[in-house]
Amino acid sequence: MHRLLILAFCFLIQNVYSDPNYRLNTPLRPSEYSITITPYFDTNDDKSFTFNGDVAIVFTTNEVTKQIKLHSENLTFVPDNITVTVYSTSNQIALNDSNPLQFDTFYTFAYINLQTELEVGVRYELRIVYTGPIRDDLNGFYRNYYMENGVKKWLGATQMEPTHARKVFPCFDEPDYKATFALAIDRPETYNPSLANTKMQTNVSLGNGYIREIFYPTPQMSTYLVAFLVSEFVPAKYSVNDSKELGIFTRPQAANQSDYTFDFALRVVDKLGEYFGVSYYSTNLNLKLDHVALINFRAGAMENWGLVTYRESLLLYVPEESEPYYKYRVAQIIAHETTHMWFGNLVTCHWWSNTWLNEGFANYFQDYITALIEPELASENILVTGSVYSAYDADDSPSSPAITNNDVNSPAEISGHFGTVTYQKAGSVIRMMHHLIGNDAFKAGLNAYLTTNEFQSGYPDLLYAGLQTGVNVYNGLSAYPGATVANIMGSWITQAGHPVLDVNVDYGNNVVSLSQRRFYINGSHSSDEIYKIPITYTTGISPDFTNTKPLFIMEARTATLNVSNIGQNNSWIIFNVQETGFYRVKYDAHAYQIIANALKGNGRTDIHHLNRAKIVNDLFAFFYADELNFNTLYEVLDFLKAETDYSVWYAALRGLKKLRNMYLGTDALPSIEVYALSLLENIINHLGYDEKSTDDFETLRNRLQVLEFACKLGHAGCIEHGNGLFRNFVDNGVPISPSLRYYAYCSGLRHGREEDYEFMWRRMSTTNVANEGRLIGEILGCTTHEGSLRKYLISMLEENSPIMSQDLTVPLSAVLGNYSHVSVVVEDLKANLSLWKSIYPSMDTVYTTIASVLKTESEINEVRLFNLFYLLLLYN
Secondary structure (H helix, E strand, O other), X not given: OHHHHHHHHHHHHOOOOOOHHXXXXXXXXXXXXXXXXXXXXXOOOOOOOEEEEEEEEEEEEOOOEEEEEEEOOOOEOOHHHEEEEEOOOOOEEOEOOOOOEEEEOOOOEEEEEEEEEEOOOOOEEEEEEEEEEOEOOOOEEEEEEEEEOOEEEEXXXXXXXOOOXXXXXXXXXOOOOOEEEEEEEEEEOOOOOOEEOEOEEEEEEOOOOEEXXXXXXXXXXXXXXXXXXXXXXXXXXXXXXXXXXXXXXXXXXXXXXXXHHHHHHHHHHHHHHHHHOOOHHHOOOOEOEEEEEEOOOOOOEEOOOOEEEEEHHHOOOOOOOOOOHHHHHHHHHHHHHHHOOOEOOOEEEOOHHHOHHHHHHHHHHHHHHHHHHOHHHOHHHHHHHHHHHHHHHHOOOOOOOOOOOOOOOOHHHHHHXXXXXXXXXXXXXXXXXXXXXXXXXXXXXXXXXXXXXXXXEEOHHHHHHHHHHHHHHXXXXXXXXXXXXXXXXXXXXXXXOOEEEEEEEEOOOOEEEEEEEXXXXXXXXXXXXXXXXXXXXXXXXXXXXXXXXXXEEEOOOEEEEEOOOOOOOOOOEEEOHHHOOOOEEEEOHHHHHHHHHXXXXXXXXXXXXXXHHHHHHHHHHHHHOOOOOHHHHHHHHHHHHOOOOHHXXXXXXXXXXXXXHHOOOOOOHHHHHHHHHHHHHHHHHHHOOOXXXXXXXXXXXXXXXXXXXXXXXXXHHHHHHHHHHHHHHHHHOOOOOHHHHHHHHHHHHHOOOHHHHHHHHHHHHHOOOHHHHHHHHHHHHHOOOHHHHHHHHOHHHOOOOOOOHHHOOHHHHHHHOOHHHHHHHHHHHHHOHHHHHHHOOOOHHHHHHHHOOOOOHHHHHHHHHHHHHHHXXXXX
């Protein structure tokens, strides 16, 4: 019910018409930008938090015109600030006398009208001198600060993607309008050298308290990749090796947290260059690669060419203080952003409708390449349990979009298209194609795509052509007559949803009947989609989970297989080996029973752990879709009583958590919790409560996920141990191992004293390790003391609050993460509506977050009332 409520609400607040008037649609094509930025921070005058800008754009036109149309948003300039010249002669072209300049603030365009026509084949230069605000919304050129020895240190950073470059300089702000960018930054003399996309060329003192730093021109690239930083940051680590410059930049007090980051960043840029056959540093001699840790940053990270920006919590890792997950997360996100240097920067999606050409590859290689560099992190497993599972969840409703979505025009639609479908689903489909055509063909194909289209715009057909080149060289599709990359991959890119492969086994005749249909989580819907499914399977007769090359491609609604001796041995058969295909698998009742018997027996580990996890994850999905009864779920999941693998338990816990959430507030909840605890008992005993020196990464993660859920279920041993760790920490200063902190902090707060909240709040406010602060932010909602909860909900209003705008929704999500707190949130919202409006730029997020946790009819009625409040907010 609550999911339908969210979908209905989102439908109401979204435009049903995609307006093409947001598109630039101009015959002009820029080739070079020269930009000078002079920022003013806390100057205590009318210039405070503003900047002066000067942009010169060299351009041509494809047709005769008297108008220059480009983007500009919240920038100030008048006709006297504009000059248009013929580039070769510097002859000036006059502006129209009666109507020289118009602004369309809705579509964010500036129109410069000329007295005479611009001619085809002639190079022109447009120069605009302007001013703008250093923003406070983490977009465009924005201000930020950190505290150092009690002093507020201001900095200026940028976030241009996807449509914010127009807030920093007038420009042709669409990804297809590529050009080079030569930046000059005037920085205060008291600041450290500024950073930009490329190496610094020279600097000169201006004699007014500022130093002008001039940077080499960038490669030809899109406006959204322009970046610069004006700050007192220091190079925590820097390497110049054979002109290959790479650095980690942080605030001074965090400089000692970058060892792992630096080591991984060096290795991943080389490994990716080797894999793609295109060295990063060979693409442009002016490039370097800096990674910057920002304390307040809306996105997780941003792939600016040569100057990658991150949330500090996602770039820096301190083994003694950071939860082990962050070692993986730091590696993953560095790999993701570094992949973008090729997919997104070197070759860029022509328009945001095909964002997946950038993000799908970054999503796939963030785990694939990490597995090659840091095998101990087991990221090849997280690729499945993280990306693939998330993609399924986002792709199971009638309203789920296709990976390519042509209804993308406005800034809001563009931002909305950056989501699970364009990241995780696209990455899952790319992974499927990798296994289908083979590694040699895949590598050669990616190299062909990148080298053929470097510095240009990418289209799906160009990618397919590149991959087909690799396929032709290495016979990657020779086993599938008539198959091409375009017709196989296209069926997944242009069609929404994903299939279920229904498997019916005739053991008497050794025949397996297959059928496919689009999967929906809520109710049955008719659909015409037919996907080209790469079919892999193995049997209990001769298990082989290493061969992920598909036996055939299922292009029709149904197919039939003859499987030798499967009936004679009553053997299990399992499809979608290692979940390399993006499809669910549902077996008939007898086949499920045989699989259940195998899982409960000594041969459980004969079945690959990712397929054991897949069986669990798919079973829960079919149960929630009312395609499977609880008895089947109960029977198959019984093997969990002996299971110890992290990936399998990840799948089980996400299903059990959802099962528990379904029955929150009902009389059935105690029975569900007893059932879940019965499955958990053995794994708790197997893992133990304390960290061991022999624990590998997956064991550490497994213990944490199991204990966190067990405590929530009320497991006595878990609660006692967690509370003991917490009390010893709070009362005696005995540190808790980072791998146990999340569960111990939460358990201690849930069963502790009111002052424990204040203790943890102070720790969050004073810690120098950003991901420790983030972890505490996520668990403060575990307290059961209503006064503390209400205080936390509005804690971002406190002076120098550690809750910055990047984490604005963390308190709300943390409090709502405990179901018993829903009423506290709703009551506080109704009582302090104007206060909440002052906190959140948009109340949409508040409404959808609350709606996502509602369970009972009375709560939904509360939301109906809340909806009335929301509508009042919209119009007041």
